Amino acid sequence: xxxxxxxxxxxxxxxxxxxxxxxxxxxxxxxxxxxxxxxxxxxxxxxxxxxxxxxxxxxxxxxxxxxxxxxxxxxxxxxxxxxxxxxxxxxxxxxxxxxxxxxxxxxxxxxxxxxxxxxxxxxxxxxxxxxxxxxxxxxxxxxxxxxxxxxxxxxxxxxxxxxxxxxxxxxxxxxxxxxxxxxxxxxxxxxxxxxxxxxxxxxxxxxxxxxxxxxxxxxxxxxxxxxxxxxxxxxxxxxxxxxxxxxxxxxxxxxxxxxxxxxxxxxxxxxxxxxxxxxxxxxxxxxxxxxxxxxxxxxxxxxxxxxxxxxxxxxxxxxxxxxxxxxxxxxxxxxxxxxxxxxxxxxxxxxxxxxxxxxxxxxxxxxxxxxxxxxxxxxxxxxxxxxxxxxxxxxxxxxxxxxxxxxxxxxxxxxxxxxxxxxxxxxxxxxxxxxxxxxxxxxxxxxxxxxxxxxxxxxxxxxxxxxxxxxxxxxxxxxxxxxxxxxxxxxxxxxxxxxxxxxxxxxxxxxxxxxxxxxxxxxxxxxxxxxxxxxxxxxxxxxxxxxxxxxxxxxxxxxxxxxxxxxxxxxxxxxxxxxxxxxxxxxxxxxxx
Amino acid sequence: xxxxxxxxxxxxxxxxxxxxxxxxxxxxxxxxxxxxxxxxxxxxxxxxxxxxxxxxxxxxxxxxxxxxxxxxxxxxxxxxxxxxxxxxxxxxxxxxxxxxxxxxxxxxxxxxxxxxxxxxxxxxxxxxxxxxxxxxxxxxxxxxxxxxxxxx
Ligand code: SF4
Numbered sequence: 001x002x003x004x005x006x007x008x009x010x011x012x013x014x015x016x017x018x019x020x021x022x023x024x025x026x027x028x029x030x031x032x033x034x035x036x037x038x039x040x041x042x043x044x045x046x047x048x049x050x051x052x053x054x055x056x057x058x059x060x061x062x063x064x065x066x067x068x069x070x071x072x073x074x075x076x077x078x079x080x081x082x083x084x085x086x087x088x089x090x091x092x093x094x095x096x097x098x099x100x101x102x103x104x105x106x107x108x109x110x111x112x113x114x115x116x117x118x119x120x121x122x123x124x125x126x127x128x129x130x131x132x133x134x135x136x137x138x139x140x141x142x143x144x145x146x147x148x149x150x151x152x153x154x155x156x157x158x159x160x161x162x163x164x165x166x167x168x169x170x171x172x173x174x175x176x177x178x179x180x181x182x183x184x185x186x187x188x189x190x191x192x193x194x195x196x197x198x199x200x201x202x203x204x205x206x207x208x209x210x211x212x213x214x215x216x217x218x219x220x221x222x223x224x225x226x227x228x229x230x231x232x233x234x235x236x237x238x239x240x241x242x243x244x245x246x247x248x249x250x251x252x253x254x255x256x257x258x259x260x261x262x263x264x265x266x267x268x269x270x271x272x273x274x275x276x277x278x279x280x281x282x283x284x285x286x287x288x289x290x291x292x293x294x295x296x297x298x299x300x301x302x303x304x305x306x307x308x309x310x311x312x313x314x315x316x317x318x319x320x321x322x323x324x325x326x327x328x329x330x331x332x333x334x335x336x337x338x339x340x341x342x343x344x345x346x347x348x349x350x351x352x353x354x355x356x357x358x359x360x361x362x363x364x365x366x367x368x369x370x371x372x373x374x375x376x377x378x379x380x381x382x383x384x385x386x387x388x389x390x391x392x393x394x395x396x397x398x399x400x401x402x403x404x405x406x407x408x409x410x411x412x413x414x415x416x417x418x419x420x421x422x423x424x425x426x427x428x429x430x431x432x433x434x435x436x437x438x439x440x441x442x443x444x445x446x447x448x449x450x451x452x453x454x455x456x457x458x459x460x461x462x463x464x465x466x467x468x469x470x471x472x473x474x475x476x477x478x479x480x481x482x483x484x485x486x487x488x489x490x491x492x493x494x495x496x497x498x499x500x501x502x503x504x505x506x507x508x509x510x511x512x513x514x515x516x517x518x519x520x521x522x523x524x525x526x527x528x529x530x531x532x533x534x535x536x537x538x539x540x541x542x543x544x545x546x547x548x549x550x551x552x553x554x555x556x557x558x559x560x561x562x563x564x565x566x567x568x569x570x571x572x573x574x575x576x577x578x579x580x581x582x583x584x585x586x587x588x589x590x591x592x593x
Numbered sequence: 594x595x596x597x598x599x600x601x602x603x604x605x606x607x608x609x610x611x612x613x614x615x616x617x618x619x620x621x622x623x624x625x626x627x628x629x630x631x632x633x634x635x636x637x638x639x640x641x642x643x644x645x646x647x648x649x650x651x652x653x654x655x656x657x658x659x660x661x662x663x664x665x666x667x668x669x670x671x672x673x674x675x676x677x678x679x680x681x682x683x684x685x686x687x688x689x690x691x692x693x694x695x696x697x698x699x700x701x702x703x704x705x706x707x708x709x710x711x712x713x714x715x716x717x718x719x720x721x722x723x724x725x726x727x728x729x730x731x732x733x734x735x736x737x738x739x740x741x742x743x744x745x
Pocket of ligand 1: 185186
């Protein structure tokens with residue numbers, strides 16, 4: 001035994017008078033470093049419940065859970081992260097990937113409780129002493145994903161104004177993959193897409209380089225991806241979680257990339273359309289617009305025989321037939337119809353129900369009927385002089401141009417309206433060399449047109465005149481348009497919280513010398529083709545056909561969809577309606593077997 | 594011949610008759626309309642007018658005339674639109690134009706009468722009726738703004 005071993009027990013007593021090394025009040029006496037990764041905080045108001053934190057956590061320490069008082073909306077899943085400190089390793093990856101910067105960490109690190117359940121909590125909802133702590137870990141200045149969208153190449157305004165060549169060039173492989181890399185697969189966009197397309201799924205297929213899988217995912221819910229990839233209203237992008245702090249994913253362009261990069265001759269094989277089931281039921285579709293084409297596609301895949309009646313010589317309906325070629329080349333539509341024909345769908349063009357064939361005949365001869373007749377009848381501006389020569393309707397004008405007719409517009413065109421149809425009419429008029437002024441009653445921010453259409457119009461030197469209410473069209477001695485008079489408007493707040501109302505200012509009359517006036521204030525449906533007997537049974541509300549959840553109208557076996565049914569009146573909603581109706585028809589006919 | 598108004602009762606009778614004329618007009622249009630939805634639209638306009646008539650009749654019975662102090666907003670949507678001649682194939686847009694124009698004419702009529710009479714009580718009753726009509730006009734104008742002018 002050494003001497004030290006004998007002495008130590010006695011000398012240890014000297015510690016009794018020394019300052020202890022343990023800390024009585026560690027939080028105050030030894031706080032975490034300023035950027036310590038301590039307990040989580042969440043700004044629940046800023047959080048949108050995208051769940052990227054949950055997906056990123058390697059330890060599965062985060063669960064997205066519903067929270068009382070937080071509603072599910074288009075932009076917010078209504079869920080919030082619940083952290084489990086039995087699993088968390090405080091790596092802060094969840095904070096670093098947070099799309100809204102709402103999730104942070106305090107620098108506090110001690111917490112005593114004898115109840116293990118306490119250590120599973122919802123930051124920001126379950127109140128904690130560190131909720132207001134300023135210090136701790138926040139998302140670093142750099143981002144784990146690029147907040148900037150990959151720019152889409154376009155033909156320059158000066159080069160495009162003299163022709164109808166498609167403006168948008170489409171992504172290259174590198175560009176598409178780079179853009180796809182920005183997606184955090186949160187899925188918020190799926191709920192907003194009217195067709196509920198598996199957006200993160202097809203974006204992933206771009207990352208994986210698996211175009212065939214991508215195409216299958218597109219067609220699962222949308223049989224017109226080449227078209228939607230060009231002209232969709234892309235409301236999904238409005239809710240993209242990456243868009244909160246940066247640019248939203250270019251979802252529409254990525255969809256287009258997949259559709260454009262699979263050879264069309266391979267579609268049938270990839271989509272499994274080579275041998276489709278056949279049954280003896282026959283369905284009639286009225287109208288070859290997006291809803292009719294969608295219903296035809298899905299009904300055919302379910303084994304039904306399908307005949308589409310279309311009054312015009314070409315498919316597309318008002319939504320697509322009227323879209324200028326610089327936004328949607330005609331070949332796209334023709335290609336799509338070709339696929340349906342190969343699947344066995346029969347198209348009867350130049351056959352308008354109510355004109356060439358009676359609705360009763362169709363209704364009696366077929367097992368079920370779907371009508372997707374669209375908004376074909378334009379609203380009138382309803383002002384004096386609208387009957388002048390040179391006062392025309394945008395949908396007729398756009399259709400004529402798509403049929404290669406050359407309009408005589410003269411030197412200056414006034415377009416009335418602020419929707420996509422108005423922008424199309426304005427930009428097409430520019431391509432015929434006319435000076436163009438768009439008269440719109442409200443402010444530019446109120447325009448229902450897609451922002452990029454407004455921007456495109458401005459780049460092409462279309463003059464936008466907001467807060468302008470047309471009051472009369474002036475004719476020359478031959479009854480031709482000579483000018484248009486309008487009043488300036490002031491915006492008056494709506495007491496019920498709706499959009500502000502433009503009110504004409506007396507005495508602010510302005511006259512614009514124009515040679516053509518194009519009305520583009522909106523359209524409504526036209527149902528006279530049904531005949532009185534059926535029309536009386538068809539329940540409608542303010543011009544919209546009322547349908548059940550399965551899209552069946554108040555007339556048994558007659559289903560409907562598209563602009564005349566849904567509120568949004570765009571191609572993707574029409575496609576979703578057609579799909580729903582196909583399922584509805586299938587369920588009805590299966591049940592009646 | 595310009596009608597003479599000497600007391601409240603005269604005015605109420607006149608106003609009730611006018612509401613009845615509107616009921617008859619809209620019911621007639623409902624009967625004429627080819628499209629069943631438009632039949633319903635006109636029938637609902639007639640119902641609204643029935644409601645207005647009932648209000649006036651209640652006032653007639655109770656003698657309680659509530660003056661409407663608040664100024665009704667005029668968003669002037671119908672002011673520059675062309676007149677529509679009623680016809681069997683009328684659209685919703687045309688029906689709304691007819692209704693807006695009708696309410697505007699009624700508003701003008703009562704405002705003019707208010708300006709003409711001397712008696713302060715009668716004046717305020719006419720003003721109140723004018724306010725009421727402008728409220729009806731606003732209701733149709735808001736509908737026009739929301740449905741027909743959605744994209745404009
Ligand atoms: S596209 Fe945007 S919203 Fe959709 S899954 Fe990706 S990140 Fe989320």
